[in-house]
Amino acid sequence: MKKGNYNRLWQWHFYAALFIVPLLITLTLSGIGYLFYTDVENKAYDDLFFGQSEKTEQITIDEGIEKAVEQYKGYFVSKVIVLDDPYNTRLTMTNDDGDQKYVFLDSNYEMIGSQNAKHTFSNVMREIHSSLFVGGTVVNYLVELAACWAIFLLFTGLYMTFKGRALKKIQNPTKRQKNKKLHALVGTIITIPMIIIIFTGLPWSAFMGNFIYSAAQKHPSIGIPTLKQQPPISDMNEIPWATRKNKAPTSSESHAHHGDMSAMPGMSMDSGMLSVEQLINKVEGANISKPYSIIYPATEEGVYTVSKSSNTGVTGLDVSPYDEMTTYFDQYSGNLISLVSYQDYGVLAKWFTWGIPLHEGHLFGWPNKLINLFVCLSFLFVIFLGIKTWLSRKKEGKFSAPPKASSGLSIGFIAFMVILGLVMPLFGISLIVVVIIEGIIYFINKEKK
Template sequence: MNNNTFNPFRRLHFYAAWFITPLLITLTLSGTGFLFYPEVESYLYEKEFFGMSETKETQSMDEAIKEISAKYEGYSIGKISMMEEPYNSRVTISNENGDSRTIFLDDSNQIVSSQDPSNTYSYFMRNFHSSLLTESTFMRYLVELTACWTVFLIISGIYMTFKKKLLANKNKSKSLKFQKAHAILGIALAIPLMVIVITGIPWSVFMGSQIAKFGQEHPEIGRTELRYTPPQSDVDEIPWATRSLNQPASDDKTEANNNLNNPGQQSLESVIAKAQDEKISRPFSIVYPADEKGVFTVSKGSNTGVPGLDVSPYEETTAYFDQYSGNVIAKINFEDYGIIGKWFTWGIPLHEGHLFGMPNKILNLVVCIAFLGAITMGFLSWMRRMKQGESKTPRRVNKQWSLVAILALLILGIIMPLFGISILIIFVIETIVYYSSKNKRISSELSK
């Protein structure tokens, strides 16, 4: 029986590490930068988040909305985020060109300042982390492929550590010391790093969309009617698990000119009061009806991407109010989510580092630093072997891959389709090289 498992795993581990390390370092550094975006933005945008207007007179939220509409002509009101003290409330507006602004209101509902959300620290770091500032779909695929190969690096690294009995080796050479350090860090990081990778799946362009589609097609698992489009780190504040629900429609068929002047529409103050009657406390967001059949959507989310707006996953709720009567049409809580919705609701804030406060951030930070250390130890181990005159790259054992190696890669390829496609390409190349070398060897032996 062919037992060529170690060699292909070793070579795949080596070449994959070299191929994805630059992007891995970039993702780790940008992810580390994003961990503390609430603290950074609270410092950078202190006036916007916590400042007071020079106007001391108190006005209603409806009056504030009318003032914003008059001041920002050509913009429509998208949503209102009712914040908890000490944060200022936010009003998000946008125009037909796709430009948007965030207007900050103090506790008197007076305008404090405005901000272009695309120029904020969190937007920069999120875009840097997901697509290296390119907003390119191809780059997002490459980021997902890197995450897939990271899973393989973890698994293959653990396998080789125990296969080589590296931890029990008494050799005191500097090369082996770095290799041991690389292996020990890899084993220690295996579970937390795997968790971080898996909880990043909701943003992935391929796997995320497939999981979302599966959840929509299997209500007993999803129950959130997830759409085909996966979640992104830069969408609105509606909880991800209900963001793509088919919203219920209001009963009244009255035609509307826009979301502010719809005849018979409830006032914003009325909707806020209705939300409080439903035990929806601040912070929460209100999204205006999209048309005359739409509803007011009031939500609390655990993955808003807005400092001061996140809540515990257990507190997530989304309520739909008839825009004419103000009656609650439907209300969905965390308990109503399926396993996929609950997984994402927990996973996203865990990945971003705010599921359980500062300890979550510190834990993620330690994992990121240790991961960079593991990468460094692996590189130094390779450099030491070069100095000793040994092979710079793992030598290819010209044997067919073992059944164990093939099955392991096949399983990973099914779970992670992009990884499977890349492995298929590698396997074809390996097969060509194997038979080409074999034929050359046979030809050489015949010519003797």
């Protein structure tokens, strides 16, 4: 690239950093917090995760669920999480407004206590990291945009490091030159790991994440198997004759009755549905080991969904990507209808399955956490050095931005931007906006001259 293009990249690098640094610091710090959410929660929620109720009577899991529903009026159980020892069983309870709470049952299935789902450490960290705890489409796009421009910063920083003099040996370097060299050196070292961390987090993003997920659904051969997208139905012959022709309730209809245990999925003796205890026996009979989650059927034709996942976001529930599976059990007979395992996934779905736990820092245990922590801390250090370098050359009363590019755009510069824009569509859209703004400023200045 020409000298003018070097200056242009430097200028864009500078302004991009200036605008997204606050977001990047927030995302990196919340990401570090999320890296250790299992360790924090095991300590902070020790009584709920591992404690025992004062009641020592052994009851069934269905009786424990019934007590939970009686205790928390207006809430219904939508999911049962069966964890391996020494973890207690966890119920996800939801009300009609979508509010959730987690209720814990000890080894005797007696209630220990509950949590407001919004206020758990993992969910707070996740909300800050993905939507700045504000939520909404605009904020989600803003977070994704910051991640995309961070990749731009890393690539342009890499180019300027090797094209410029950042790593060249200088006799008696000034403090600013030392900071600049260290900024360039550390940035170069973490470029590839940081790009991997960012790209493995994009499946969650609002724009690109939705695009990737849609592609995975549309093309099962490379993405998500059709069976996982369209779960089977239970055998309707198992429904009692008297209620067989009844219209299956919609989600909203069934939710409206969940305060009454007689209408709870798995609890209605008249419906012929399997109880949770019976289902667990069927699950064990199918050689499915703990941990796993049980999702209730939403309708009379629905099935029990029993799954093991590598990226649940629940302490104690994650498994190896190779062990990930989704199984469907008939809600009346308890027969295993079908199973989708990791081996059935396409390339894209397998990338999700490995990439997300790698991003979260639990794919290969503590080494994964420590590597991610090192990369994140180094990234914060690079940001700090960049700000320090700018402040050290900033003249009093002036903005001290990089020099303007004098030459036209080269093919190399255009190709670089187009490729990044195609790989990251939201970045591409923002790029068009930047070009339009620069064009307007150019014509305004031209008119003044």
